[in-house]
Amino acid sequence: MTTLHADGEFHSRKFLVLLLGSIGVVYGDIGTSPLYAFREALRPFVADGVVREDVVIGLISLMVWTLTIIVTFKYVLFLLRADNDGEGGTLSLLALLMKKSGSYLPVLFFAGVIGAALFIGDAMITPALSVMSALEGLKLVTPAFADYVLPMSAAIMVGLFLVQSKGTAAVSNFFGPVTVVWFLAMAWGGLIHIGDNLTILQALNPLNALWFITHAGAVGLIVLGAVFLTVTGAEALYADLGHFGRRPIQWAWFILVFPALTLNYLGQGALVLTHPEAVENPFYLLYPDWALLPIVILATMATIIASQAVITGAFSLARQAVHLGFLPRLMIKFTSETNTGQIYVPAVNGVLFIGVIVLIFSFGDSESLATAYGISVTGAMVVTTLMAHQFLRQVWGYSTLTATLLLLPLLLVEAVFLAANLLKIHDGGWVPVALAIAIMLVMWTWTRGTKYLKSKIAQSDIPLTDFIAALEKKSKHAPAIVPGTAVFLTSVPDRTPAVLLHNIKHNHVLHERNVILTVWTQDKPYVPEAERIEMQKLSDRFLRIDLTFGFMEEPNVTKALSICRKKGFKFEIMQTSFYLGRRVLVRSPNVGLPAWQERLYIALANFGIDPSDYFKLPANRVVELGEQVAI
Structure with missing residues (x-):
């Protein structure tokens, strides 16, 4: 009582x-x-x-x-x-x-x-x-x-x-x-x-x-x-x-x-x-x-x-x-x-x-x-x-x-x-x-602009399943395997993240474990913790993880990934690197958006905060690789 x-x-x-x-x-x-x-x-x-x-x-x-x-x-x-x-x-x-x-x-x-x-x-x-x-x-x-x-x-x-x-x-x-x-x-x-x-x-x-x-x-x-x-x-x-x-x-x-x-x-x-x-x-x-x-x-x-x-x-x-x-x-x-x-x-x-x-x-x-x-x-x-x-x-x-x-x-x-x-x-x-x-x-x-940019990038994307299959084929050009976990953030989970391709192209390495991570925002304010994470094993080295947040929630990726331990994914923050693609947008005359809208979209993109801050990623574990994209 x-x-x-x-x-x-x-x-x-x-x-x-x-x-x-x-x-x-x-x-x-x-x-x-x-x-x-x-x-x-x-x-x-x-x-x-x-x-x-x-x-x-x-x-x-x-x-x-x-x-x-x-x-x-x-x-x-x-x-x-x-x-x-x-x-x-x-x-x-x-x-x-x-x-x-x-x-x-x-x-x-x-x-x-x-x-x-x-x-x-x-x-x-x-x-x-x-x-x-x-x-x-x-x-x-x-x-x-x-x-x-x-x-x-x-x-x-x-x-x-x-x-x-x-x-x-x-x-x-x-x-x-x-x-x-x-x-x-x-x-x-x-x-x-x-x-x-x-x-x-x-x-x-x-x-x-x-x-x-x-x-x-x-x-x-x-x-x-x-x-x-x-x-x-x-x-x-x-x-x-x-x-x-x-x-x-x-x-x-x-x-x-x-x-x-x-x-x-x-x-x-x-x-x-x-x-x-x-x-x-x-x-x-x-x-x-x-x-x-x-x-x-x-x-x-x-x-x-x-x-x-x-x-x-x-x-x-x-x-x-x-x-x-x-x-x-x-x-x-x-x-x-x-x-x-x-x-x-x-x-x-x-x-x-x-x-x-x-x-x-x-x-x-x-x-x-x-x-x-x-x-x-x-x-x-x-x-x-x-x-x-x-x-x-x-x-x-x-x-x-x-x-x-x-x-x-x-x-x-x-x-x-x-x-x-x-x-x-x-x-x-x-x-x-x-x-x-x-x-x-x-x-x-x-x-x-975001819709147009996604459609343009998708034209040159490589299907993720094809990429993984190509890696599994033994080749003298295969990248070196290094210890640890690499998390690649992408908005298109069935396509190979550009930052992953750039990492292999320039550094010639692949981590022991690689996570293709996509953060989704639901059209409801809050998502129960039980529905936060979905995991799918793609191969011995690749895992796909989908994190879902409500539109009124803080998309704290680091905190959400710690829940993965309950589902068998041994996530250790100090052995994990987060790879982010840094896109530098440049104008492309006579193609895509009108000139005024291109300028406004580029200005807005520069106004937004850094993805590592937005997703609450540990600053000392983030690796950024840049590329130019014409819009």
Whole structure:
């Protein structure tokens, strides 16, 4: 009984830690939307400092029901269940569908890549917008702070990106309690003003949201882009699933996040109905003068945390892209001994940091950047809904008609929001589109170039069985046999590795034991240890080993090979040499890829980390032999 009680207490404590962490990381982004969403949506309807009551009620109703339909129903209740062995996000969903798909694979591939590219664009814009919008509250404390908003925003971003290497757990341990206080402060700010004008409670009736959409006219379509700011961060919620798990994220939404957001938006609406002059900044004006500076400080901390949600989501997405073959190998550092979903990707961290700093100084204020924000978020959501349609059909077995009827209303809502945001292309909306196109071209180029390179190399490959048979024939040119084990890494196991051929050609030696090793990545996050290794004896001197990892796992070859002892392969690390082929890519005019894509592919190949680091090979046991390959 004592042991059971201790286990239950441990699991309860672990759940509470994950619950607190999810509030800090997963909901940090969506929790800062009240800072600017209602203000930006209301701006076009203000005439001479006066705003109509039905407009305020309609807007608040639309915001509350947008949260309900898109975040609660789509993400919290549905998509968090559409996981790939506990992992979420666009590429995780793509990997799951690729296992089930047939003729629609190219369509699914581009849908997944577009969704991933839009999300990374969102990961650059969110930190810049959130932090600037919070620091602009200092202008209400004293106008003297106006000139310091930009440098302070940049300084905060420098600090945030520097601490990423500490890991999600370390960050969330600090961020979680702060975000809880933030949500409670938002709920308090809303509660103390709802009583100012109780007619705002009519916003809880969805008919008022419908009235607004049908009566707002052309300006209403433009305003929908600002309304959608209420759900920014929902994609990060799905992408961060592997960091915390489904149940902590769901509980956090229902017991704290959703109620706090709803109360705050209702309070802002009631304040504007009673004091129309509050349209200038309805969020900060919710609070009494004595609380203004503490709230600005708390809001700044909350917006730093908001940035964390999309940054951790971008790390997860990048790792999935690497293992699925959409990006070159990147350095991935695991920051938790117990949760393999918590990682740090230095290259992605650096790219995001540069993008955020450029956006801060290019746009100059949150109002300008808010116009550029919605396209990446709405675009990613539309893509996710389209992929969810395939998920319902292929994974859960729903008929096409049932899946369509379930998701068509949601798709129409998101399509309307996307159309509203597309109207802002000329006002800065081109920025996330340009970012998404650039990222999509990178992923497409890497996938296409890798496929072309493999097909070209395969043309000159020698079948492995023919090579082994030729070696077994006695010949005066036979290589000398030397003691030890040689491991040759190759991606095409039935062909003779080029590095093996070069070793015999130049060194005229063959080891006593030779392992043809191929590392595979499954389209599921994790592979049980029992399914990790497959061995096949090819001859007295040759053995084929296949190592299989999930796309969320670290491909540690040395550790995996140590398991081979259980299957009879006497693996001694100090008597083993790992042979790697170093390909130097050079351009081949008028052949293969277009010139621009050749240059990009070669640059990406040079950007990737060394295979010995990626596969965790012992540095003092690695032998590299190079060759030039024209593409």
